[in-house]
Amino acid sequence: MVVLFFSLDRKDGVNHMHNKEKQTDVIIIGAGLSGLAAARTLKKNGNTVTVLEAQSRVGGRILSTIIKGSILDLGAQWVSPHQHRIQTLIKEFGLTTTPTYKQGTSLYSLLGKKKRGLGNKPPFSPLSLLDITLIEHTVKNMLKSIGPAKPWEVPLGQKLDSLTMETWLDKKMFSKYGKAFYRQVYEEGLCGRLSEVSVLDILWNIKSTGSFNEYLSAEDEWITNGAQEIPNRIAEELGNNVLLNQKVWRIDWDETEVKVYTEEGVWFSKNVILAIPPTLTNRIVYHPPLPSSRDQLCQRIWQGSVIKCVLVYETPFWRIRGESGIAFNNYGPVKATIDGSNPSQKEGILIAFVTGEEARRLGELYKEERKIQVLNCISYLFGHEGLYPKEYFDKDWSADPWARGGYAGHFPPGVLSQFGEALTKPIGPIHWAGSETATEWRLYMEGALEAGERAAIEVIKKLT
Ligand SMILES: Cc1cc2nc3c(=O)[nH]c(=O)nc-3n(C[C@H](O)[C@H](O)[C@H](O)COP(=O)(O)OP(=O)(O)OC[C@H]3O[C@@H](n4cnc5c(N)ncnc54)[C@H](O)[C@@H]3O)c2cc1C
Known part of the structure; x- marks a missing residue:
C-alpha cells in the first residue's frame, strides 16, 4: 500500500507526506446528523475521529435560521414521540418540542374542489372512505410479511419491488377521491411521482417506523429551539474534530487504509464512513474504483x-x-x-x-x-x-450542491431487489451511513442517527 501511495503522490505532483495530525482512527465524511452521530459514538468508545464537512456549517438537510427573533426551519423540523434517539437528544440538550x-378543519383541495374535514378524517363519500380504509388494511397486512432490514429478501418484497406505486395503487383503489388523496399524500412525501418508485420503496419506509400508526406520528x-440545535450541540462536543469547508473529492483505498482528499489537504485513516446521500457518494472519485454494484446502485437512487x-x-x-x-x-x-x-x-x-x-x-x-x-x-x-x-x-x-434534493433518496422498481445489498455493505475500509441507509425511521432525522450509530459500531467491531 505504501508503494501505491508513493506512486500516486508522484503522479499528481502534490506533496502528500504522511502528516501525523491528519491521521485518525476513522474519517467521517459529512457533518449532517448521521456523520455527527457516527463521530459521537466512536469518540465515546475512545476512538479518534475527524469529520470532514463541505459546507461552512454543520447539519446538512437540517437548517434553522433566526430572523427577527423567530427560529425558522428551512429543512427538517418535525419529530415523532416514537423516535427514541432524537427524543433522548432533545432531553439531553435541554431542548423542547x-x-x-x-385543531379545527383541514383543507383537502383535490380534483378541482376544496373540501374541509375535521381531524384526520377526509371529508369524502362513504365509498371513498371505505376505499382508503381498505388500502390501509392491505398495507398493514403486507407490512407483516416484510422486515425492516433487507425487505427485498422475502418473496413479497421481490414482487413489490417489480411494481411502481402508480400501477399498484391504480389497481388496488377504486374511488376517484381515495386515489387522488393517496396520490397527493405520497407524491408530496416522495417529492416526486408515484410512477418513479417501487411499492417496496414506500412500504420499506413505513415498515422502518415500526407500524402504520407510528408512521402517521412523524x-x-x-x-x-430549531432542529439545528441538535447537530450544533453534537458538533460543539466534538470540538476541533469537526472540520468545516472540507469538500471531499477523492478517496484512495485498499483493504487496510484510506486516504481522503479535500481541496485543503489529505487525511489518513484505517476506516472512512461516508455519511452523505448515496447519489453524492457517486460524485467522489475512488481509487481503485468501487465495485460496479455500489456504483450502479447510486446511479439509480434519486433525491426528490x-x-x-x-x-x-x-x-x-x-x-x-x-x-x-x-x-x-x-x-x-x-x-x-x-x-x-x-x-x-x-x-x-x-x-x-x-x-x-x-x-x-x-x-x-x-x-x-x-x-x-x-x-x-x-x-x-x-x-x-x-x-x-x-x-x-x-x-x-x-x-443545494451538498444535498441535490430532498427530503431523501428513493428507489425505482427493480433496484432494491438487485442492488439493495450494496446500500450498506462495507467495501474494504469504506462504510456507509446517512438516513438513506437506515432501517429504523428511514429518511428521517431519527434514521440519520440510527445509520450513523450502526456504521460506527461496524467500525468499532473491526478495530477491536
Ligand atoms: C426540506 C426538508 C424537510 C425535511 N423535513 C424533515 C422532518 O420534518 N423530519 C425529519 O425527521 N426529517 C426531515 N427531512 C429529512 C432529514 O433532513 C434527513 O433525513 C436527515 O437530516 C439526513 O441527515 P444525514 O446526516 O443522513 O444527511 P445530510 O443532512 O444530507 O448530511 C450530509 C452532510 O454531508 C455533507 N457533504 C456532502 N457531500 C460531501 C463531500 N463530498 N465532502 C464533505 N461533506 C459532504 C453535506 O454538506 C451535509 O452536511 C427533511 C429534509 C428536507 C430536505
Whole structure:
C-alpha cells in the first residue's frame, strides 16, 4: 500500500507526506446528523475521529435560521414521540418540542374542489372512505410479511419491488377521491411521482417506523429551539474534530487504509464512513474504483425535488377561522401546508411545501416570481389574507450542491431487489451511513442517527 501511495503522490505532483495530525482512527465524511452521530459514538468508545464537512456549517438537510427573533426551519423540523434517539437528544440538550397544531378543519383541495374535514378524517363519500380504509388494511397486512432490514429478501418484497406505486395503487383503489388523496399524500412525501418508485420503496419506509400508526406520528411535534440545535450541540462536543469547508473529492483505498482528499489537504485513516446521500457518494472519485454494484446502485437512487417555504404572518389568521392550517393540495405549486407557529409568539407561521415537477419549475424562476406564485397558491387555499405575509423565506433543496434534493433518496422498481445489498455493505475500509441507509425511521432525522450509530459500531467491531 505504501508503494501505491508513493506512486500516486508522484503522479499528481502534490506533496502528500504522511502528516501525523491528519491521521485518525476513522474519517467521517459529512457533518449532517448521521456523520455527527457516527463521530459521537466512536469518540465515546475512545476512538479518534475527524469529520470532514463541505459546507461552512454543520447539519446538512437540517437548517434553522433566526430572523427577527423567530427560529425558522428551512429543512427538517418535525419529530415523532416514537423516535427514541432524537427524543433522548432533545432531553439531553435541554431542548423542547411543540405539538403540531391540528385543531379545527383541514383543507383537502383535490380534483378541482376544496373540501374541509375535521381531524384526520377526509371529508369524502362513504365509498371513498371505505376505499382508503381498505388500502390501509392491505398495507398493514403486507407490512407483516416484510422486515425492516433487507425487505427485498422475502418473496413479497421481490414482487413489490417489480411494481411502481402508480400501477399498484391504480389497481388496488377504486374511488376517484381515495386515489387522488393517496396520490397527493405520497407524491408530496416522495417529492416526486408515484410512477418513479417501487411499492417496496414506500412500504420499506413505513415498515422502518415500526407500524402504520407510528408512521402517521412523524409530524406530531417539532423542535421549538430549531432542529439545528441538535447537530450544533453534537458538533460543539466534538470540538476541533469537526472540520468545516472540507469538500471531499477523492478517496484512495485498499483493504487496510484510506486516504481522503479535500481541496485543503489529505487525511489518513484505517476506516472512512461516508455519511452523505448515496447519489453524492457517486460524485467522489475512488481509487481503485468501487465495485460496479455500489456504483450502479447510486446511479439509480434519486433525491426528490422540494422547495420548503416559511411564511410569517401578523397572526395565525386561519386559526381564528377554525382552521388547522393543514392543507393537501393538487392544484398549483404548493402541495401541502402545516402550521408552524410558535405558541410564545403572536405571529402565525405557515409552512408550505412545493414538490416534484412544480419544485423544478419554480426553482427556475427568480425568487420574487417564485414568491408570487407560492402566495397566489396560498391565497387560493386560505383566502386573500394569505397574500400578505410580513416575511417570506424559501429554500430549494434540489439546487443545494451538498444535498441535490430532498427530503431523501428513493428507489425505482427493480433496484432494491438487485442492488439493495450494496446500500450498506462495507467495501474494504469504506462504510456507509446517512438516513438513506437506515432501517429504523428511514429518511428521517431519527434514521440519520440510527445509520450513523450502526456504521460506527461496524467500525468499532473491526478495530477491536
Ligand atoms: C426540506 C426538508 C424537510 C425535511 N423535513 C424533515 C422532518 O420534518 N423530519 C425529519 O425527521 N426529517 C426531515 N427531512 C429529512 C432529514 O433532513 C434527513 O433525513 C436527515 O437530516 C439526513 O441527515 P444525514 O446526516 O443522513 O444527511 P445530510 O443532512 O444530507 O448530511 C450530509 C452532510 O454531508 C455533507 N457533504 C456532502 N457531500 C460531501 C463531500 N463530498 N465532502 C464533505 N461533506 C459532504 C453535506 O454538506 C451535509 O452536511 C427533511 C429534509 C428536507 C430536505
